[in-house]
Amino acid sequence: MNELRHLMSPLDLSVEELNALMDTAEKIRSDPERYAHVCDGKILATCFYEPSTRTRLSFESAMLHMGGRTMGFASADSSSAAKGESVADTIRIISCFADICAMRHPKEGAPMVAAAHSTIPVINAGDGGHQHPTQTLTDLMTIRSLKGTLSGMTVGLCGDLKFGRTVHSLIQALLRYENVRFVMISPEELKLPGYIIEELKTKPNAGFAEITKLEEAMPMLDILYMTRVQRERFFNEEDYVRLKDFYILDKKKMRLAKEDMIVLHPLPRVNEIAVEVDQDPRAKYFEQVKYGMYIRMALILMLLRIEI
Ligand code: NCD
Numbered sequence: 001m002n003e004l005r006h007l008m009s010p011l012d013l014s015v016e017e018l019n020a021l022m023d024t025a026e027k028i029r030s031d032p033e034r035y036a037h038v039c040d041g042k043i044l045a046t047c048f049y050e051p052s053t054r055t056r057l058s059f060e061s062a063m064l065h066m067g068g069r070t071m072g073f074a075s076a077d078s079s080s081a082a083k084g085e086s087v088a089d090t091i092r093i094i095s096c097f098a099d100i101c102a103m104r105h106p107k108e109g110a111p112m113v114a115a116a117h118s119t120i121p122v123i124n125a126g127d128g129g130h131q132h133p134t135q136t137l138t139d140l141m142t143i144r145s146l147k148g149t150l151s152g153m154t155v156g157l158c159g160d161l162k163f164g165r166t167v168h169s170l171i172q173a174l175l176r177y178e179n180v181r182f183v184m185i186s187p188e189e190l191k192l193p194g195y196i197i198e199e200l201k202t203k204p205n206a207g208f209a210e211i212t213k214l215e216e217a218m219p220m221l222d223i224l225y226m227t228r229v230q231r232e233r234f235f236n237e238e239d240y241v242r243l244k245d246f247y248i249l250d251k252k253k254m255r256l257a258k259e260d261m262i263v264l265h266p267l268p269r270v271n272e273i274a275v276e277v278d279q280d281p282r283a284k285y286f287e288q289v290k291y292g293m294y295i296r297m298a299l300i301l302m303l304l305r306i307e308i
Contacts, residue, residue, distance in 0.1 A: 039068030045098035046072035138292035159227035218256035
């Protein structure tokens with residue numbers, strides 16, 4: 001019998017598996033017709049206990065583009081969680097109805113609890129301020145497609161590095177490639193959690209610096225990954241208000257960057273990228289969304305063990 005696989009962290013996949021996933025996603029992108037019915041009869045459940053537009057619809061769109069169907073809920077209020085049902089019980093039920101489940105939850109570790117009680121593959125679609133592996137797959141595929149490689153890059157990560165789960169997953173994933181340098185750009189209060197710093201320190205092939213001024217970092221970067229200040233994870237509104245506009249990427253700052261630097265953002269954007277930057281050919285955050293759908297298609301195929 002095939003072993004049941006889940007995706008909780010990008011490290012659940014080997015570098016070879018990651019590369020194979022990106023290859024499949026590229027094949028789907030270049031010949032979507034060929035994949036239009038590969039999931040006929042399959043059902044994806046999206047269990048979202050926390051708001052989302054992109055991630056949930058990206059999963060649903062991925063399944064629909066392969067002929068499968070989708071079901072689920074988009075907030076904790078519209079599920080039995082509102083009545084006090086545990087994640088463990090909910091996934092036991094979902095396992096009877098669907099073939100695969102994407103779960104987002106405000107509590108760190110909740111999708112892991114689900115995976116432990118599930119008889120279908122569970123994908124972590126974001127757990128609190130912890131991890132967001134499918135955003136990382138999206139980011140890796142975008143970088144590989146636009147830059148041709150994942151090695152030898154100087155990557156600037158800017159904004160809320162403390163609560164930004166996409167940043168945590170992306171660092172862990174990029175650390176497995178050769179010669180990646182990170183420039184962490186954040187206010188003092190929103191620096192990376194200690195456990196990620198410790199991982200960075202153990203990797204001799206990676207360098208990192210922590211700085212506060214975005215202008216200082218701009219000229220060195222090949223990739224600038226902007227993030228939103230995660231309002232929902234703050235303990236008080238005053239701190240959020242004080243920090244929310246700490247960084248605003250605008251045309252003036254873009255003038256300091258290399259001609260071929262690319263700007264990424266997991267979205268949603270609030271104020272951290274001025275709308276005027278959208279016209280800059282280096283702004284790739286909307287293109288990034290498209291890659292997200294293809295890589296989720298490839299992931300669903302992999303976890304459902306559907307081979308073409
Ligand atoms: C991110 C998330 O949910 O962590 N969004 C997303 O999935 N595309 C980033 C964010 O919410 O700021």
